[in-house]
Amino acid sequence: MYLVHARFETVLPSQVPWDIKELSRSLLLPADHVEHLSVHRRSARHFVLGFYLLAGSLAEAETRAERVSLRLLGTGALPPARLLAAEAPLMVPEAVLGFGAP
Numbered sequence: 607m608y609l610v611h612a613r614f615e616t617v618l619p620s621q622v623p624w625d626i627k628e629l630s631r632s633l634l635l636p637a638d639h640v641e642h643l644s645v646h647r648r649s650a651r652h653f654v655l656g657f658y659l660l661a662g663s664l665a666e667a668e669t670r671a672e673r674v675s676l677r678l679l680g681t682g683a684l685p686p687a688r689l690l691a692a693e694a695p696l697m698v699p700e701a702v703l704g705f706g707a708p
Contacts (some may be wrong), residue, residue, distance in 0.1 A: 608667035620685040
């Protein structure tokens with residue numbers, strides 16, 4: 607399973623709706639192989655969909671997240687937005703393991 611973040615910016619004057627999580631989840635299909643979806647509102651115009659995907663490789667997971675993201679945008683149910691990136695988030699090993707923090 608891979609975590610891929612898809613970052614979006616809404617097209618003015620659109621803003622991120624408060625029910626973006628429910629909207630996004632309702633549009634997923636079994637063929638998407640999304641095990642879990644998280645949503646992060648970054649600002650009134652920016653949001654991130656965090657896809658937990660079953661895939662054979664990271665490249666496959668990132669490609670699938672991009673494809674699913676574009677399909678979700680194409681339904682018209684989400685606010686008009688452009689996909690900025692769909693990629694695995696980078697994590698600082700020290701933060702994950704608890705090293706280096708006082």
